[in-house]
Amino acid sequence: MSDWSGVSEFVAVSETESFTAAGKRLGISTAQVSRQITALEARLAAKLFYRTTRKVSLTDVGRVYYQHCRQVMDGLEEAERAISNLQSSPRGRLRITAPVTYGERTIAPLVNDFALKYPELEVQLHLSNQKIDLVEEGFDLAVRLGKLEDSSMMAKRLSGRTQYVCAAPEYLAAQGVPHSLSELEHHNCLVGTLEFWRFQEAGKPRSIRVRGNLSCNSGQALADAARKGLGLVQLPDYYVQRHLDSGELVSVLDHFNEQDDGIWALYPHNRHLSPKVRLLVDYLAEQLA
Known part of the structure; x- marks a missing residue:
């Protein structure tokens, strides 16, 4: 049977080009990411990354391995979504970010109510006025205010503001x-x-x-x-x-007064079928309408 140890760490480093950022995405230490990658390279008898003090990049062998691993990871995520769709109650981790003041006053109380409705969820709400990279930091959903910049994210208007x-x-x-x-x-x-x-x-x-x-x-x-x-x-x-x-x-x-200054939910494309994300977006839209 294949050994899957280190694969998720390898994919995370490949996509973030950083051991530190990969650790943040996976919720583990940088040292643990490094150990898993080293063990994976030893098991494969292949060098997967070029490492410098400023950058981590894939070798030719690593690029081929990443393409296959990414397909496998996408398949696993799709399988998990399919199973979640069969569940009557969403479960698992749900990571959300929102601006500080609006988050404290409006979003946090609604997220708390949502967590009460679905106790099997592990909800992490991070309030920050910085524009966080959702994919790199591993967030499922962001609440953003005002006009949206061009983005590859999916967006749903939750409400408006004046x-x-x-x-x-x-x-x-x-x-x-x-x-x-x-x-x-x-x-x-x-x-x-x-x-x-x-x-x-x-x-x-x-x-x-x-x-x-x-x-x-x-x-x-x-x-x-x-x-x-x-x-x-x-x-x-x-x-x-x-x-x-x-x-x-x-x-x-x-x-x-400027018209259509919106309040938005942003989420990566691979989250749009996730029941927990869809439920939260619909809940926020209903409560903020």
Whole structure:
């Protein structure tokens, strides 16, 4: 009978070109990946990788071996999906990533409820504002906000969000209410990670570079600064909606709000038939609609 030891490690290193990244994908140490690859090369009596301090690449023999192993791994994944489809309850590990604040406020509670519905799942939720490579890091699903970049990932729209430009009533009383985008240059604009704000004018997207005496990479901090009358801010609804409802903040320039600023579920093509991923995507779409 064939010995399969080291094959999953070999495939992971081949696809990530890194022993460290392969270990992260598989949830094991870099040293364990290295030991398995060394043992596999000894068993095959063949060198599978060229190793340098900066890069790992396949040899010609390794490339041939990878093509066969990848077919086998794809077959195993398809077999597992077929079995999972027969199960009444999804099981196994489900890795999800989402932005920090939106994840804490909205996604995490929904994922927790989903985990209660399906207790045989091992759910791992990773909150980060970094754009994680889902394939390299081994994630099943990402929640992304705003306009999507070109990607090989599959995407499903979960919901929408509105970007509001708003300020405290006392700021507007003192500095005036802007009615056109050109007036923003006369206002103190509280800046986040980007130095421009996005709008829609005459049916076309438009970006306006803004300036102010305060910048911060935290939406919550910027919302607090706006509430205290420091200036105008542009933030998504989940940062400011309750302050708008209470009257602590007032929305301006609403007729320039950008349309279709979505909230999306992204997942690799080989996950689209997975029952656990499909169930979670459908659940999030239903709850966020």
